[in-house]
Amino acid sequence: MMDTKVLCGANSYEQKYYFNQEFDSLPQTIKDELHIMCVLYTEDVGGILTMEFGEDGQLEFKVTAPEEDYLFDEIGSVLKIKQYQEEKRELLEALELYYRTFFLGEDIGIGDME
Structure with a gap:
């Protein structure tokens, strides 16, 4: 199984939001935007x-819902994630660059940014 690192998440059942403190160095505006999105x-x-x-x-969006949750909107889920990937593309790409630089230790040169 691949190693993944959770950035943030929200749970509709417990009405809770989680933000991984390892990413606390991110600007507050980005943390706020992630909170709102989730x-x-x-x-x-x-x-x-x-x-x-x-x-x-x-950066991947992972969605889980128990089978017995008949209120979970599977089609809406796919559409909402697509919407986020389009509308928040710059934010998501910047987060990936941040992660690859500070967590994976990649040396990202300007030529690597497309």
Whole structure:
């Protein structure tokens, strides 16, 4: 199994938000934006959303919901994540760059940024 590192997440069942303190050096505006994204997602769709960095530094949206949760909106989930990936593309790419630089120790040159 790949090593992943959770950045943040929200749980619609417990109405809780989680932010990994290892990322505390991120600017407050980014932390606030992540908080809003996660909470709005769970309010709109339900379930549990986590944003996790994969082994390669790619930021992924992970969604879980128990089978017996008939209120969970599976189609809405896919659409909401697509919406975030489009609307927040710059933020998500910047977070991946941050993670690859500070957590994976990659030397990111300007030529690597496309």
